[in-house]
Structures are given as C-alpha cells and as structure tokens.
Amino acid sequence: MARVLVVEDDPDIRQLVELRLRGLGHRVVSAPSGPEALAVIADRGAPEVVVLDVAMPGMTGLEVLRTLRAQPEHADLPAIFLSARVRPEDIAAGEELGALYLTKPFVVSALAGAIDKALTRTAEAAAGW
Known part of the structure; x- marks a missing residue:
C-alpha cells in the first residue's frame, strides 16, 4: 500500500480520511495546514501520494x-x-496541476480508486507509457 500525506484543516475530516485510508492498508501522515505539509515533506521526504x-x-x-x-x-x-x-x-485549477479532484462528502471507494489511479498514472509515466 501507499504512503499518503493528508492535508486537511478540519480535524474531524482529517481524522476520518486518516482512519479510512489506514483501514485500506495505507500508511498515513497528516498535516493541518499547507506550511506544515511542506515541513513534513522536507523532514520525512515525499509521500507516494498527497490528498489535499x-x-x-x-x-x-x-x-x-x-x-x-x-x-x-x-x-x-x-x-x-x-x-x-x-x-x-477550482476543479480546472486542480486538474491543470495534474491532480485528480474529488468532492466532499466523499465515498471511501472513490478516494481509494483515485489513489490507485494516481499511482498508476505515475508508474505508467515512469515506464514511458
């Protein structure tokens, strides 16, 4: 499973996303703000996927x-x-940055599918597909 960084300012939503992703077997680190997320990445290295x-x-x-x-x-x-x-x-800005965009409230299976899709895209790009 993937190393996932969750960046969410609402503590209840952040905890819910963390719990759901851990339940799917992902290793999760979270940050309550953008600057703290950047500090986590600087300190621990990049995750395999970031959810923002x-x-x-x-x-x-x-x-x-x-x-x-x-x-x-x-x-x-x-x-x-x-x-x-x-x-x-907002959706267009996210997609222009190459990100997938899901809306809240979210369905866990949709988030799991988006993580799989994001990781597959990266693997295919690395393989030259």
Missing part, C-alpha cells in the same frame, strides 16, 4: 501543490484534491 483540501486558511491546497510542482523532485508527485469546493475554476 483546497480551501484552507493561510495557504490553499492549490498553493501547496504549485509549490511542490515548482520543485523538480516533486514535479510529478501524485495528488488528489478532496474538497467541498465545486466551482469549475
């Missing part, structure tokens, strides 16, 4: 992913936005 909320105070999930994408070593980090924001411009 879009709307967070201080630094949005979009800003976190843009910051990571600007670093060559994280340019292809698989990412999934899990957000209550369903505005077309």
Whole structure:
C-alpha cells in the first residue's frame, strides 16, 4: 500500500480520511495546514501520494501543490484534491496541476480508486507509457 500525506484543516475530516485510508492498508501522515505539509515533506521526504483540501486558511491546497510542482523532485508527485469546493475554476485549477479532484462528502471507494489511479498514472509515466 501507499504512503499518503493528508492535508486537511478540519480535524474531524482529517481524522476520518486518516482512519479510512489506514483501514485500506495505507500508511498515513497528516498535516493541518499547507506550511506544515511542506515541513513534513522536507523532514520525512515525499509521500507516494498527497490528498489535499483546497480551501484552507493561510495557504490553499492549490498553493501547496504549485509549490511542490515548482520543485523538480516533486514535479510529478501524485495528488488528489478532496474538497467541498465545486466551482469549475477550482476543479480546472486542480486538474491543470495534474491532480485528480474529488468532492466532499466523499465515498471511501472513490478516494481509494483515485489513489490507485494516481499511482498508476505515475508508474505508467515512469515506464514511458
């Protein structure tokens, strides 16, 4: 299973996502903010996939992913936005960054499928497909 970083400012949602992903066998680390997520990555290295909320105070999930994408070593980090924001411009911005976009409330099977899809995309890109 994958190493997953969950970036979510709402503690209840963060805990729910963590529990669901651990229940699926993933190894999960979480951060309550964008700056803390960047610190986790700097300290522990990149996860295999990152799950981000879009709307967070201080630094949005979009800003976190843009910051990571600007670093060559994280340019292809698989990412999934899990957000209550369903505005077309938010979805388009996430997709432009190469991320999958799911909306809250979420279905665990959809999140599990998105993680699998994100990891498969990365593996195929690495293999030159």
